Amino acid sequence: MRETRLLRLLAGLTLAACLSPATAGDGRTPRPAIDKARAGTQCVAEPAVMRREHPQMLKHQRDDTVHGGIRGAKASLKACIDCHASPTSGSVAQTDKDFCASCHAYAAVRIDCFECHSTKPQRVAVKP
């Protein structure tokens, strides 16, 4: 008797948790507003593919770069930043409107890439 009540409560909570993202669109969290990439550049892949695969791409590439010395590949993080740095902040993760930070703030997935990596592209950094 008591267990059925408990089970029902558990089932209800789990269901509610599953259904809630569908209603969050107009809620508190602003949808990501991503600036277009720098003009004259080419997409690495379709946005849907990038959204799904970019963690794996970056993880594979970091081993290639650090251990293999391969730089300038398609999935190079520096290349991402070069193209996608916001024209206003000059960065990909400085404000919540910037490329990486906006989606990651929306999805509440914390990344620690930028504890070490610069969020600004090379050319901005060497600007006098």
Next chain:
Amino acid sequence: MNDPAETRNFWLLVAFGGLVTLIGLGAAHYMEVHGHIVTGMTNQVVWGLPHVFAIFMIVAASGVLNVASIGSVFGQKAYKPRAPLSGLLCLALLAGGLMVLMLDLGRPERVIVAATYYNFKSVFAWNVFLYSGMGAIVAVYLWTMFERRLNAYSKPAGIAALVWRFVLTTGTGSIFGFLVARQAYQSALLAPLFIVLSFGWGLAVFLLTQSTMYAWNGRRLPEDVQRRMARLLGVFIAASLYLVAVYHLTNLYFARQGAFESFILLGRGGGTLYALLFWGGYVLVGSVLPMLLLFHPKAGRQGDMLRAAALVIAGAFAWLFVFIIGGQAFPLEIFPGHEVSSSFGDGAVEAYVPSWPEFLLGVGGVGAAFVLTTVGVRALDFMPQDDLPAAASAQESA
């Protein structure tokens, strides 16, 4: 067991230990958020006070299991009822020591990385398996002792625990022994030294815990058991002192180690603190005084044994401070036969000053071990049962 005064005391102890542990966790968080700049550690002394606490607890964890080994493996009946408590203390100390070690990492959130990426040439990588395996083996060992149907397996489990902890403590000593470039460490002697140190430190912790439990339950440790364990502690202290002496004597014989040894033993060149801690802390307070308390014909009461155990632990901390921090404070010899100076502290002795976050983290680990022991002792029956029939005790004293 459910006496209201006892229950209240239990919760008070857990609350106190829990508070100490929480403060330690808070200190670790502070270190993680701000970086190690808030500690006294630098690029010269990279392992500080937390490592002193952690290594004491890990070495003592291995040694405290000795009591169980003497019972289960070597068949000494007086030690058999003490085996479960020694197993619990092993788990508690191991947990506390590992907690401090992992929280002192530069990136403690990457402990998962340590568990998934391995370089098997590194003793540290082996230690990840050795320490977690120790926990598992001791858990199984405790199970064979508590579950009556499995009692027959407690001897093989005890043997497995014995072998495992020898390998584990060899690994702990080898963390330092494998460092070829450091004058304080590059020695194969460190592995057996750590094993013998573990015997003394573990038994000291066990004696203090055991007597506290007996006092708490209004019981007395039988005279003959007390005398035997006191003598054993004295033997372990003497053996440790012997190996430490051999280590230093050998170092003194080598001309190239002369400067380092006079730094540690005589305090020359800025090593005053380490010399004081070594002679006053480890030799006098941690070895000579306890041996007097344990072996002197006028001594021999239980109070003497407990005082000796406490002094051994104090001496252990002193020795570890000299070993770990003194060994790093002395500069590396990159240019033998030269005087050196640089912007990076070459040729200079580092003045390491422990900071509050480091101390609180170390104490927090002790708190965690304390909480685990208290809860374990309350939940299960770890109290040694000394109801030995008179015939048996007459047999073994023969």
Next chain:
Amino acid sequence: MSAPVPPTDEERRASGEPVAATTRRRWLGAAAAAGASGLALAPGVRLIESARAAAPQGAAGAGANPKVRWGLLIDTTKCASGCTDCVDACNAENGLDPRPTPTSAQWMRKVEIKEIKTGRKSSVPMLCQHCAEPPCVDVCPTGASFKRVDGIVLVDRHICIGCRYCMMACPYKARSFVHETLTEQKPDVPRGKGCVESCTLCVHRIDQGQTTTACQDACTRAGHGAIVFGDLNDPQSEIAQRVRQAASVQLRADLKIDPGVRYQGL
């Protein structure tokens, strides 16, 4: 201590309650909970599936060459005491804080040495020696400290856990630990709090085809010419010719770890 115990089926039957209904109810509840939990987990499972299914994108560039062994030759007779051109260049190239403190990262430093017996003085640039058998690589528990196929010893900061064991193992005090949060890193040189680091032989320049390190550039530009960087395995390279013609030593050669940095004038 005295929570109500649910009646067993026997007791239910005895009191006349239908047993099948309650058992069915319980079974339905368990199934619903399991189904809902499955629904909650399913999106995560799909994401993991698609992540595994992704093929890694193609990589560009040749990468590290195993036939090469990068090394440095430092002629200390050309090093003036008090000159820090190489150190300053290294700090500027890698974005290091130039103010020396016990906790600052010093990838390169000048060590002033004086031989006790003879009184002879030298000024020695000190940095990671990029050993062929690096003790720091042996002791790293995660393998973050590693030697690349072309001889450069690096720290993979993605897997460094900051245990500082490599710093204990290094005979040259070459490694630094980052003690505080960093900002304004150079895009080519990512570095961060909690990881260990050391001289990279300007690997970011070498990988992109350049043939000099920042320290060598600065020293040459200033006219001292004390530092030569090159491929020790290439008999035609300047460094290989120089070490063949004139005597050079490795520091702490007794340790037999075969550093890639050699010194003349010591």
